[in-house]
Amino acid sequence: MVISLLQSLKLHKDKLWSIDCAKGLAATASSDRKIKLINLRNSDFKELEELDDNTHKKSVRSVCFRPHSSILAAGSFDSTISIWGKEENDDLQGTYQETEPLAIIEGHENEVKSVAWSHSGDFLASCSRDKSVWIWEADEMGEEFECLSVLQEHTQDVKHVVWHPLVNLLASSSYDDTIRLWKEEEDDWECAAVLNGHEGTVWCSDFETSESSLRLVSCSDDSSVRVWKHVEDGEDGEDVWAQESVLPQVHTRAVYCVSWSPDGYIASTGSDGILAVYKENEQGKWEVVAQQTEAHGVFEVNVVKWTKVGGKTLLLSGADDGSVNIWSFSF
Template identity: 50%
Template sequence: MPISLCHSFKGHKDKVWSTSVNPKFPLLATASSDKTCRLYNLNTKQLIEVLDEKTHKKAIRTVDWKPSGDYPILALGSFDATISIWGRENDDYEEYTTTFNTENKSDDWELMAIIEGHENEIKSVSWSCDGEFLSSCSRDKTIWVWECDETNEEFECVSVLQDHTQDVKCCKFHPREILLGSSSYDDTIRLYKQDIYDEDDWCCVSELTGHSGTVWSIDFEKTYNDDKVRLCSCSDDSTVRVWKRLKTIGNSKKEDVPSTLRSEPNSEEWELQQILPEAHERQVYCCSWSPTGKIASVGSDGKIVIYEEDKNNEEWKIRDVHELAHQVAEINSCEWWYNKDEEKEYLITGGDDGIVNIWNID
């Protein structure tokens, strides 16, 4: 069955950079150059709230929901070099799924914190799987790791990672373990973990090279076991690639060993598994790994490409291609939404046309 359009959200007045689906509630957040974040109910397709243009002075580039907690918490990263944290304290799941509508008062959603530290535009934010850490990356070539308190109002910077030599385009936490990935204008991907001797410090445990252009986006495989950790990446070189972790090297646990005798605090060996079949003609801006194992990619050529893996030989093939998914506009983001009620996957895309589309893939 070909890719088909299910619904379009047309509220933004400028390009859409990023979208995020809440892991617990049927909430979609969209971030735009119009300096707003719009919140939608995915069940009713109604607009819930607009987090207005007065909070950030420039475009909102990135958005991510906190994966843990009793009520929804949202991080927004902006070209004004700040991060805003928003929340709505409500334990009533029924209200989130059925009764949210445009009549909700604007003060239901509370600005909980403004985080400052980066020198230049923030390009990506990502929460850790346990919600304890928030990562952010920027044109200033750094990745900051912030520790969050229980109130979601206080954030302390615990590490500034400066391994990339150019603009950092994407940072992404693994969905099941405390492993952070990043990608950059320097054509590389890096992986980070907490230092096993000092949990207040983080260190680079691996560098992945092979792309011949800016690596715009990475995403980890959602299914997980200790023996198989993988990520996908996409680049200016028009390719989408899959990488896999082979093993962890060095000390695996804390030991009372003099620093002069320690091996590397923690390092990982990764390898390129496959360059996916050629489909894109220009830059690929975003890739996303679905809960059931498909990979989607989008970019400046306006295509949606869906890849599927043959589990017998781990070879990837192109399943579907959809041209001009946002008419003549470039597509900046893609993300999978698994509808639990329907037990079905959808793909959500955001483009330069200011539109957010939901696509039927099955």
């Protein structure tokens, strides 16, 4: 596999924390309090819109598109979550419709670190420095939100939340070195498993897109990338998960983000500025198939995100320099 830089976009004046992609769009979030929308369908990757930076008083830490919709959720260090949307318009060559604020969600007592929509779009999860994970039920328009559960079993700052792309299973990653998996049991949300093994803050995790098995990749301050697998349903709602693999050592410092593509590739990046791509071989062993050092020069890289546009696989990365790099691959 050969990795190539298609374009570098200087979008923000401060650290870029989060990227999400949907329907040929990319959204970015930054410490400059701005959210940017980018058109990925054209080769110039034009910036389409800057969302109102007066909505949040502090850094925007996370963005996530609602599935099957143009609605966007953004979590901020000001302890709130903003919801943005517009009328459906798939033709970005036509008249572009501005994105408008739909709602502000309050509840967390400290910085919101991550937001994530469930695969159905019915639920929004958020997590915070207040050590909690909240699950919200959203109406169809994205204007009304009801808190269904406040999950407080992590003992430290919760860094990241992500839903499985096919089922209602939520993973949360924490400063307490663990990953917790949550599922609904009898109209309540409960912890189904605790994954122990990392020896430092777990910054991020991501699920494999698969109906035949449940697997999760995670990354940590301990510079490792690990794959976990659901082994069996346990008693009393607790499931059995096991560490399946530790991926080949690439990173020399904290790994901040991992992304598992629908094609089966895993990408990782972190404070050492390295961008790595892994693939599982026929024997079930993970191999490094691409590696880019100094992916954003001397800057730490905070996020990687796979997306497909027009049948082409792209990988987006964002860093402390406020830029998004768009990478392509020759397989």
